Amino acid sequence: RGAAEAPGMAKNTYMRWRLPLVCLLWEVAMIVLFGVFVRFGPEADAHWEEEKKEMNVTSDIENDFYFRYPSFQDVHVMIFVGFGFLMMFLKRYGFGAVGFNFLLAAFGIQWALLMQGWFHSFKTGKILIGVENLINADFCVGSVCVAFGAILGKTSPVQLLVMTLFQVTLFAVNEYILLNLLHVKDAGGSMTIHTFGAYFGLTVTRILYRPNLEQSKDKQGSVYHSDLFAMVGTLYLWMYWPSFNSAISEHGDAQHRAAINTYCSLAACVLTTMAFSSLLQKKGKLDMVHIQNATLAGGVAVGTSAEMMLTPYGSLIVGFICGIVSTVGYVYLTPVLESRLHIQDTCGIHNLHGMPGLIGGIVGAITAAVATEDVYGKEGFIKAFDFTGSYKTRTPSVQGGFQAAGIVVSLVMAFAGGALVGGILKLPIWGDPADETCFEDDIYWEVPEDEESDVYHMHSPGDKPASP
């Protein structure tokens, strides 16, 4: 950030040509690429009527749609309402939080369908999509929403679209390495979504460091109503997380188990979050920042292991620990990250996705390493870890080692990718806001006149009751 950016100098945040150009060109590219590559998968294609007879499928209910669509819709709500509203806590950035999240996610899911499709659903020259692809696209975008949390309020919509383009690409590569090359299990994405997303976002925000950000300090807080809106996001993330962690697990017991483990972990996490929120505050009062965020850490932290035989009490233990780690992180770590490491993390994603994501990867590695045929049953054991084909001879402890390797790969990809993308976003062409106009909707949005004017004040101030 050169001489041109003397403090207080207005930046060019004019979006009129830049944003439409990027949106339209990229959407045209999507149409062309979808036209060339994307077709319906067999269970969504009208030919299924014939195919199901050939495949001896006796009932329409066997269509994958009925196994996964309810979970898909829950995940969909988490991405658009969950993340969008959770980030609404800032007093004057509600439009940006929910609107830009909407924009980047709507673009991201299209690009993710392509990227993940090329890696995982590419058959005879076409990407064949079904409901599982939609879930995976939402998942991929989830990692972008995580990263968005770190740079919330400090970037233009064009920057966010650029970041989405690159992050989705890197996500798909990382996911391919983990799931296909390392043969790692990560159904709820502790590693691929949360660890990768968080450290990617933190690296980006480090590179976009704004030394004079205190100029907009007055806008970084919440107000009463914005905190209530944020709780909408929190609760939908919390309630639907069991669907998130079970959405792409194997049919049957694995989905069932993943939901139960996540339910338990999240419940425990609420208790320890409340405990430490009160404990770490001199007056013993609860802090909405913790309740809005740390209560969710338990869902992140069983993202890898939820579909395994973690057991309900194992889940409670993980949730117990993560509520503490996350809350402590908000109180002690976030300020240090900013002052020492120059990492300005608007939403505290390091506490909600970073550390819990790492814990989730480790818990997954351990849970895999200690798996036995006794606990899973002979067939269940093979099915749970997909120890078939060339992985027929892999042992649990080796699987645990590969799981651990998955964490490392995700971190490396996040740091390297984040550095690259951060560098690109630093170019002075994307229309990011000046330091003093960060966290302010007014830069990119038509904001209606203030509430107080006309309507509310019509009656005032004469008829105010004399308050005690």
Next chain:
Amino acid sequence: RGAAEAPGMAKNTYMRWRLPLVCLLWEVAMIVLFGVFVRFGPEADAHWEEEKKEMNVTSDIENDFYFRYPSFQDVHVMIFVGFGFLMMFLKRYGFGAVGFNFLLAAFGIQWALLMQGWFHSFKTGKILIGVENLINADFCVGSVCVAFGAILGKTSPVQLLVMTLFQVTLFAVNEYILLNLLHVKDAGGSMTIHTFGAYFGLTVTRILYRPNLEQSKDKQGSVYHSDLFAMVGTLYLWMYWPSFNSAISEHGDAQHRAAINTYCSLAACVLTTMAFSSLLQKKGKLDMVHIQNATLAGGVAVGTSAEMMLTPYGSLIVGFICGIVSTVGYVYLTPVLESRLHIQDTCGIHNLHGMPGLIGGIVGAITAAVATEDVYGKEGFIKAFDFTGSYKTRTPSVQGGFQAAGIVVSLVMAFAGGALVGGILKLPIWGDPADETCFEDDIYWEVPEDEESDVYHMHSPGDKPASP
């Protein structure tokens, strides 16, 4: 509106006898009619335990409940939260938006169960209902919610109930003509719900034209928080629209396909809406009105074709176009409709449901007309268009023609019905608000004292920080 309505003269908006009378009498009528006509369908009746054995149904999971209930609940959320909150954008009409929507929808679904039941589920003197009937009743009410958007803030609850009674009736007739007589496909209701609902509502609001409506101009805008509430509605409509368009499609691949097509169309629509919202505004800023509404046009516009082999890229194209058409409509068309045609369209339903609904009808006609056995498979082709019985010999191009006829019929029904109902609503007995009290909850609701008084202002104004 005669001499009695000199500007500024207070109208009689007293609801105390009118509203209770209508609610109670009509609800009693519902009870009587339900008592005479409505019974459980076979899959909801306790006899199913025996019947399923006779019908050789091997598992309870084959009950239609499990195919459709998750989609039903999503549709239900769209009608009550989606429409209710979307219309909350007005600064002082939140109670009316969500409350009157609640009222008319709760009455409408009952009347729709009867009307649609007589046309479609009438067997041996009884209407036999199941989960599909509940979805269809919600759909029918959806068209009333659409029309409500045009007259939002300008009508009394009694007027809304009267409109609901008539519109549900006309909807059922129109639906019967399209689905049964013309044998048209319209699972997501581009024609029956959106085209019909929008042009019906626009005709009604034309007839209820208020030349002096600028007297309440100051209340026609939004405030910051009301825009955030409206985004709750927008997002739930957007997220659950795949469920809407697939809810009553055939079991299996058709439901699966409809969800995917809608997902794609909506994603593309967001990008072009954002692009044109910025492009058409001098300062290049995004306008919440567009984001709240035009992003949904893609769902409307694949309402007919989503269950067909539209393909994902076809859906992207439709969404791409509709985001543009709808946003352009808000900027250029809505003001013209009001100034030239005297159509005062509070929510801009012409842009969100009218034009996209027409596009949806056309896209459906084209998609049907170009269908081939090659694309659908021999059996899938017959199943998709139900070319059985007396329609065994109908060709795709003929089907396309009938689809197009369905658009025309829906338009004619909307204009004629809207004119009739508008005339009825113009009678000076329903307690509608005066021009200067439109868009104001205070007329029909007990509104709590203003926020500023007592609590918030306790600390003020001495301790305000000196803002820069």
Next chain:
Amino acid sequence: RGAAEAPGMAKNTYMRWRLPLVCLLWEVAMIVLFGVFVRFGPEADAHWEEEKKEMNVTSDIENDFYFRYPSFQDVHVMIFVGFGFLMMFLKRYGFGAVGFNFLLAAFGIQWALLMQGWFHSFKTGKILIGVENLINADFCVGSVCVAFGAILGKTSPVQLLVMTLFQVTLFAVNEYILLNLLHVKDAGGSMTIHTFGAYFGLTVTRILYRPNLEQSKDKQGSVYHSDLFAMVGTLYLWMYWPSFNSAISEHGDAQHRAAINTYCSLAACVLTTMAFSSLLQKKGKLDMVHIQNATLAGGVAVGTSAEMMLTPYGSLIVGFICGIVSTVGYVYLTPVLESRLHIQDTCGIHNLHGMPGLIGGIVGAITAAVATEDVYGKEGFIKAFDFTGSYKTRTPSVQGGFQAAGIVVSLVMAFAGGALVGGILKLPIWGDPADETCFEDDIYWEVPEDEESDVYHMHSPGDKPASP
């Protein structure tokens, strides 16, 4: 409440050690008890892969997960968003409403899994859990949320946790008596959840009577936006109630039927609520308190009978009556309960859960008593009331008698339990707020600065348009 509590004297509401201690100790206890007792049920265990072959289950879709998970998620939303937001109507208690509800529910579901598990899912020394247990745990906590409504704003979070511990325990005992000993049907919990929860909560608030509560009268009302947030809760409860009442019904027609009956009852209830809300107010205006609450009474009142052959018109009648009873209760009964019986019922749970719960129990008893093989079919009759084993010879009229006994038992348990727990909560060690700081988030929460300061008032007041 002794001499120490002279009016105006500050109480010790310091939570720093009390709340963390309770949260952490109890959560550790949960972990230990889960470790000893809780394991995955057969359909969530990895052994299912083998077991399903032994049990001749042909498809993964037969897993109970797919029958119940969508309903579970709806119920989950009702508990956390439904109740949490419904109670947000108070102008300055939004954090407490949603946050404390979150806390007590998160603890309660864990304790309920254990308590209900010991009574209902205890096999060879272990509690085996599946999705049905999760639903039942949510149900149990639902009764605590009901009771919370009576004491909202007047209790500390520690008191709420203590109440939850006891109420969940008593709920499980009462439920065991009803379902197992009396062999009563109550799938939607008119008796076990609503009657028990309401009268338990009313007894507790009676014992915690605060004669000087008018000191915080100014905070007991709502403001415009808090009423809109509350409508989020109302609508989610209203929309998902069909899932609530059908969630644990038998697979197939019973679930299907329960959803339809509840849908009908709720629709009718909205109409009569609106009618009486207008009728009972001098100016004929609608009151948000009624719309937010009484519209839900129809769901409560078919909680027992929804899965029976109540029939759609029967449901309409029940909803019709309950909308009236509940609204009349808000207008006439609540003030009398406070002035005469010293029952301070913040949310009016007597009108929403108490009376409708009783009606629900009675309607259930009657519906059971008049059941015939003709109406249910021979097999359906046996299945609906589980007239097997030692209940093989029970007749419908006897069943009706036992159903009625279930109401009485629930009431007795509620009064006795409420008296006990109220006495415990009255101990001066739990940190409850003083009379003048009730209904005020500031006591237990870090509350952000007021909205008016800095941001909103930046532009004001010079540029206010001259309002007419």
